Amino acid sequence: MRAAVLPHVGANLQVEELRDPRPKPGEVLVRVRACGVCHTDLHVIKGEVKFPTPCVLGHEISGVVEEVGPGVDGLRPGQAVACAFIMPCGTCFYCVRGEEDLCERFFEYNRLRGTLYDGQTRLFRPDGTPVWMYSMGGLAEYAVVPATDVFPVPEGLSMERAAVLGCAVFTAFGAIRNAARLQPGESVAVFAVGGVGSAVVELAHAFGAYPIVAVDVRREKLELARALGATHVVDARETRPQDAVRDITGGRGVDVAFEVLGRPETFVQAVEAVRDGGRAVMVGIAPAGVTAPVEITRVVRRKIQILGSYGARTRTDMPLVLRLAERGAIHLDRLVTREFPLDQADEAYRLLDQGAIVGRAVVVV
Secondary structure, three states, X not given: OEEEEEOOXXXXXXXXXXXOOOOOOOEEEEEEEEEEEOHHHHHHHOOOOOOOOXXXXXXXXXXXXXXXXXXXXXXXXXXXXEEOOOOOOOOOHHXXXXXXXXXXXXXXXXXXXXXXXXXXXXXXOOXXXXXXXXXXXXXXXXXXXXXXXXXXXXXXXXXXXXHHHHXXXXXXXXXXXXXXXXXXXXXXXXXXXXXXXXXXXXXXXXXXXXXXXXXXXXXXXXXXHHHOOOOEEEEOOOOOHHHHHHHHOOOOOEEEEEEOOOOHHHHHHHHHHEEEEEEEEEOOOOOOOOOOOOOHHHHHHOOOEEEEOOOOOHHHHHHHHXXXXXOOOXXXXXXXXXXXXXXXXXXXXXXXXXXOOOOEEEEEO
């Protein structure tokens, strides 16, 4: 099969021929239709997040079931499916507790070693050299995915666009429903409205938040956020955004601020934009070791909650995400703004690094 391979940190993605992968017990082979272009992959490319190479990136996919391994029930060849970036093992301490976003084996085996849960990759070059997998390694014609992370796509959804349900929307859903526990009528600010931030805006609108303030430095991203449900937009180049958010909310600040970029300045802005007793939900991934200076006394005396949110709970939440998309609460045609063929995957990530992607891009395989 063809796959976009990162040969080493800092290199360009190169389309190579790899051996066709095969599923093992409890796994599914998916013929990939599309794969989302996510900033987390970019962190790996730039060496800001450690990961073994050579590897295949891409961690939110849609496609068609090609083959099911032994012991897999409820899925059949030819079925349209989508897969989330967190692939729960289903048996570890956290999975058993329903906290699949903290799956121990996912982090130990996949995120540290680039393998599935038998400690082996499913990807190899023709000479037998192993190629490591970031999640399922979705920037390829085929991907092997644990059956715990394969979900039927409702009829009527675009297969090319359904890929972004597995990270951009999935991550936004986890931040809103599980971390923030957002209630109808609560006020929201979203700091950085790229792919995930745009999905946070749209889901906040679907959950009945008001007002919804989108903050960014690019006007075209703010325009998309307004189309997705933002009631107010703030250009962070023109003002201190936390002050602007407070002005919009009568001086108090919002009930919930979402930081979706992973930079110290936006981390601080989000904390300073919430009201007394408010919640600051941190979603953006930063390079390893990056910290942010937060005023301790205000956090303590004003009962500010700082909450981390890494994705959602796959088996519980992915079906709900798909249902929201089926019912039109998520407009995939607005979230997905660009498509690239597999041969242009490297260009897609270069444009993402330049901030030139509005919403979410996908690589169509």
